[in-house]
Amino acid sequence: MSEAAVVSLTGIGTRFGPTVIHEGLDLEVARGEMVSLVGGSGSGKTTLLRHIIGLTRPYAGQVELFGEPLFSGSATVQRDRRRRFGVLFQQGALCSALNVAENIAFPLRELRVASPAEVDTLVAQKMAMVELEPHHAVLMPAELSGGMVKRVALARALVLEPELLLLDEPTAGLDPDRSASFVALIRELHKRLSLTVMLVTHDVDTLAALSTKIAVLAERRIVSYASLEETVTFDHPFVERFFGGEQGRRALARHHGEHR
Numbered sequence: 445m446s447e448a449a450v451v452s453l454t455g456i457g458t459r460f461g462p463t464v465i466h467e468g469l470d471l472e473v474a475r476g477e478m479v480s481l482v483g484g485s486g487s488g489k490t491t492l493l494r495h496i497i498g499l500t501r502p503y504a505g506q507v508e509l510f511g512e513p514l515f516s517g518s519a520t521v522q523r524d525r526r527r528r529f530g531v532l533f534q535q536g537a538l539c540s541a542l543n544v545a546e547n548i549a550f551p552l553r554e555l556r557v558a559s560p561a562e563v564d565t566l567v568a569q570k571m572a573m574v575e576l577e578p579h580h581a582v583l584m585p586a587e588l589s590g591g592m593v594k595r596v597a598l599a600r601a602l603v604l605e606p607e608l609l610l611l612d613e614p615t616a617g618l619d620p621d622r623s624a625s626f627v628a629l630i631r632e633l634h635k636r637l638s639l640t641v642m643l644v645t646h647d648v649d650t651l652a653a654l655s656t657k658i659a660v661l662a663e664r665r666i667v668s669y670a671s672l673e674e675t676v677t678f679d680h681p682f683v684e685r686f687f688g689g690e691q692g693r694r695a696l697a698r699h700h701g702e703h704r
């Protein structure tokens with residue numbers, strides 16, 4: 445594993461019953477990168493994110509975070525490692541019985557890493573960071589718009605002040621305007637907080653706006669790991685479908701227009 449790698453996956457193998465999902469999969473994410481993981485439906489993208497955060501374990505291979513095997517060290521060492529990453533799950537996954545502030549505070553309470561006064565300060569800071577108003581703190585998830593759910597989930601992912609942020613379909617379910625403003629917010633936070641980001645997305649606009657590198661998951665492993673410009677020239681049926689369709693071509697044209 446190179447010195448700067450934040451995530452290192454080596455020889456990962458995953459199976460559910462007789463179905464093999466990953467086999468000999470390698471990937472290294474360097475500090476400061478924003479890596480988009482793309483692949484066909486059911487190719488194992490979410491499962492890979494779950495391996496990285498330790499929710500599931502591959503049957504083969506090694507997952508390292510911040511230069512150390514994921515499950516190595518004492519309980520305290522593992523808890524400290526847990527504090528160094530934040531996750532935005534698909535659909536936001538807020539707890540419906542907790543209000544906005546309680547949802548954002550959840551990781552702090554779970555890991556018991558802050559006093560009640562510190563919790564209030566951290567929650568207020570993170571709400572401001574994702575452009576939520578103080579009066580939103582008492583709203584329940586059912587009272588929020590789709591865009592607000594994403595912002596609350598992002599504030600929760602950031603509340604432990606992580607170095608690594610994992611995002612599963614961050615813009616799924618948002619209309620194009622909300623999606624664009626959420627992407628702009630993630631870009632801004634990536635820069636401001638010096639984050640390393642890894643995301644799963646099906647959306648070419650999100651991918652084009654956010655990625656420093658793209659990892660293509662196909663045939664059970666990462667078959668290409670390169671910049672957007674290089675990825676689009678990679679000769680593979682998935683890449684052709686993903687970028688060559690109408691939506692893909694329009695998104696790439698927009699991206700090139702903006703970066704000219």
Ligand SMILES: Nc1ncnc2c1ncn2[C@@H]1O[C@H](COP(=O)(O)OP(=O)(O)OP(=O)(O)O)[C@@H](O)[C@H]1O
Nearest residue numbers: 460461465483484485486487488489490491492644
């Ligand atoms: N706990 C589990 N038990 C059995 N099969 C599972 C489990 N979790 C995932 N799978 C299967 O593994 C495959 C990969 O799932 P995963 O959700 O990682 O794919 P994905 O690439 O994220 O898909 P999508 O883009 O459709 O969200 C799928 O066929 C899924 O049904």
